[in-house]
Amino acid sequence: MDLDLLRTFLAVYRAGSLTGAAPSLGLSQPTVTAQVRALEEQLGQQLFVRRARGVTPTSVADELAARIAPHVDALSDVALGPADAFAAPVHLAGPAELTTMRVLPALTGLVASGLRLRVTFGLAEDLLAGLAQRRFDVVVSTIRPRGRGLTATPLTDEEFVLVGPRGFDGDPRTAPLVAYAEDLPIIRRYWRSVLGVRPPSGPAVVVPDLRGVLTCVLTGFGVSVLPRYLCAAELASGDLVALLEPAEPPINTLFVVTRAEPCRPGPAAVRDALLADADRW
Structure with missing residues (x-):
């Protein structure tokens, strides 16, 4: 199976839209659409349900993303090399108010250093589910996640x-x-x-x-x-x-949450920057 098709599928899965995935891939939206369709034809199964705004992954897509994401990410890290640690966008998610007023200002220096950031707002349970499904890389959560697979570090109260x-x-x-x-x-x-x-x-x-x-x-x-x-x-x-x-x-404790596996350089830098800045929140 073509690695480029899998990489495109994973970008669409994480972005939640064909249009949103295109910039991170350096492709046009019609090319992204064509690659997703090509993968669906190879698999003989539908991966996404097209909506008025974005796409919704099917259960087949959820299973495929869980199987391939660690391997595709690892291959991407090898291809990017240590000199290009910020080449892959970091998908960050959190509550709209806190993310707007505290989280984003804390990342100014990283963006100036070349970090590419994609931000999603939402409720904690939905965002944590998206993190486990590899749609996000870092989640700022108002609740501590349960179960294995995610690592939560207290951020601030x-x-x-x-x-x-x-x-x-x-x-x-x-x-x-x-x-x-x-x-x-x-x-x-x-x-x-x-x-x-x-x-x-x-x-x-x-x-x-x-x-x-x-x-x-x-x-x-x-x-x-x-x-x-x-x-x-x-x-x-x-x-x-x-x-x-x-x-x-x-009071309510806020957490910065990543997957339990080793972080890529971009998500790790975002997590560390938030922990360093949270003392003055």
Whole structure:
């Protein structure tokens, strides 16, 4: 079987789209499409389901990726050689807010040194599954992965704070709630651990991005619970107020996760840079 076809398949599998894989391969999108079709014809099985945005791997693709990825990666490392350690893009994934505000700035020096980076946002469980399936190289996760095959290193602790807009003087327990999901995941934990009660049922506003939640609180929609790093500037300026200052605020440990096998130079450099920078987060 043609190694180039396998390399193209693996790039599409990891990128989640034909178009997204093309730049890392140095190929045009029609060439990537043709190579995937050629591999499917050789195998006699469908590898991807084409969607409006990207592709979804079939179970056949999942199995093929698990079988060939270590070997294709090893051959690529041999071909690239130590002088070209950053030639293969690093596929990094994590929560949108933390990745945007903390993770990416920590990698500025590596990108300036030639690192090519491909970034995906998503929920921790989905991203960890993608890491195990070799769609990603490094994942910043809000949960510690279970089972073997992945190595998780504590990165930093995020502290949660109950916030309201400037001048708020009501009772936060009865104020409208702004959340990033209907089931109030962060708020529910804060209410239980700090206030000892369940939060009121049903948020007033749901925005599926904590940066949007921050904007809603700033403009007076209600109160919410946010990671302190996300709203530190607004708290310092007084645009937001911390409604409670518990002696032991809820925290959540974040992890940088890679596969248990030895890292390629690019992913290893990303992991090490994040661990070095996390002390000031």
